[in-house]
Each structure stands twice: as structure tokens, then as C-alpha cells.
Amino acid sequence: MFQQFKNIDTAFRHIRLFSIVFLLSTGSICIYTIYRSTATLQQGQKKIYVMLNGKLMDALAIDRSDSLSVEIRDHVKMFHYYFYSLQPSEVANKKHLTAALYLADNSAREEYENLMESGYYAGLISGNITQQVDDFDSIKVNVNQTPYYFKYFGKLRLTRPTSILTRSLITEGYIRVLGSVDDKNPHGFMIERWKVVENRDLSVEKR
Numbered sequence: 001m002f003q004q005f006k007n008i009d010t011a012f013r014h015i016r017l018f019s020i021v022f023l024l025s026t027g028s029i030c031i032y033t034i035y036r037s038t039a040t041l042q043q044g045q046k047k048i049y050v051m052l053n054g055k056l057m058d059a060l061a062i063d064r065s066d067s068l069s070v071e072i073r074d075h076v077k078m079f080h081y082y083f084y085s086l087q088p089s090e091v092a093n094k095k096h097l098t099a100a101l102y103l104a105d106n107s108a109r110e111e112y113e114n115l116m117e118s119g120y121y122a123g124l125i126s127g128n129i130t131q132q133v134d135d136f137d138s139i140k141v142n143v144n145q146t147p148y149y150f151k152y153f154g155k156l157r158l159t160r161p162t163s164i165l166t167r168s169l170i171t172e173g174y175i176r177v178l179g180s181v182d183d184k185n186p187h188g189f190m191i192e193r194w195k196v197v198e199n200r201d202l203s204v205e206k207r
Contacts, residue, residue, distance in 0.1 A: 068148075072175050073139045075189045076150050079103040083112075084133040084156055084169070088125045102184040104191035107173070111196065130159045133169065147174040147192060155202070164205045170198040 082100035086093045101109055115121060124131060136154040151172045158165040173194035181188035 068143050069141050071187045072141050072143070072148055072150060072189065075103060075175065075187045076139050076141075076152055076191070077136055079108075079191055080133050080136070080152060080154060080169075080171070083108065084131060086121070086124055086131040088128045088130065090121075090125060093121055093124070099184070103189070104173075104194055107194040108191065111194070128161055132157050132159075141175075147176045149174055151197075156199070160207075162207055164207060166202045166204075168198055168200055168202050169196070171196050 079100055082096045082103070085096055097112060101112065123129070134155045134157055136152060138153045140151045140153075142149045149172070152170065154169045156167040156169050158167070171194060174192045176190045176192050178185070178188045178190055
């Protein structure tokens, strides 16, 4: 009879151990399932859909902080493109310079007015000179504190009827984040305290 009780006690221990293992396993599976479901849901909420040529395509949304440096570099690049890409045409130059001044504060307007007063733009037109900013060498950005500091390194190419002049172009300034964006300022940034650090001749080629 005691042997029977011993067998019952052993069986009860086995059942209790099995129940504990089963509950722990089930709980672990439930916790993992909830975790994966939450992660998948959060990832899905970052997706946006774009209609392109009648086709629905999905894109992945990211936090702006992840792309801040990229956006600032593009803003600075486009400002320099508009400000320095000039033609022997008053209409074309006015269009480009107006676009540039939407991206910066009065520091850019002051530089524009200084060049205007010195006859720089008139000289491009009368001399039949095309000025373009080559693709920038680099744009350094510090996003650790606001306003964000940047330094631009590039080159200017002035094409004259008889020669091509290449000049260095180094500028610096700060980026302020605006509260809104529009077609004229798609990144919602404003260049402040902008100044030209260096703009000197590098080489002259005959045409």
C-alpha cells in the first residue's frame, strides 16, 4: 500500500513538473508573439504609399533626425547651385537668384547686392560669360547643436569666349529649421550668417 502511495506521489510530481514546464513554454511563446506583433505593427505604420504612373508603390518612412544631415547638404547644395549658376541672360539670372534667396536670410541678399553694385552680373552679360558651380567637393555639417553649422567646398567654372577660368569656392554658415515647407523651400531650412570664406583663381584654360 505504501508503494502505491509512493507511485501516486511520484506521478503527481511528474505531472506538476510537466505543468510548470508547459506553462513557462506557453508564456514564453505568448510574450514572443506579442513582441513580434508589436514590432511588425510599428514597422507597418512607417510605410507610406505613393501613386506613380497609376501604380501604387510603398515607401519606408524614417524619422527626420535620421536624414537631417542629408537634407541639410542638399539644401546647401541647391542654394549654391542657384546662387552661382549664371548665364549671359538677365532673365535667367534673376530666376536663379530669386530661387536662391528663398533658401537664405539677408546675409545672402547682402552678398547679392554687393555683387550687383560692383557690376559683376552686368559683366557676365556683357562679356558673354557662363558661370556654373561644379559638383561640390564636400559639405561638412555639424548636427550636434542648433543652429546647424555647415561649410561648403566647391569650384566655380567661368566659361568665356576664349578661356575657361576655374575658381575655388568655400563658404560657411548656419542652418535654421523653419516651421513649414513649400515649393520654394522644400526642406524647410533657412541659411543664416552665410559668408564666402574663399573665392580665388585656380587655373585658366584656353578654348
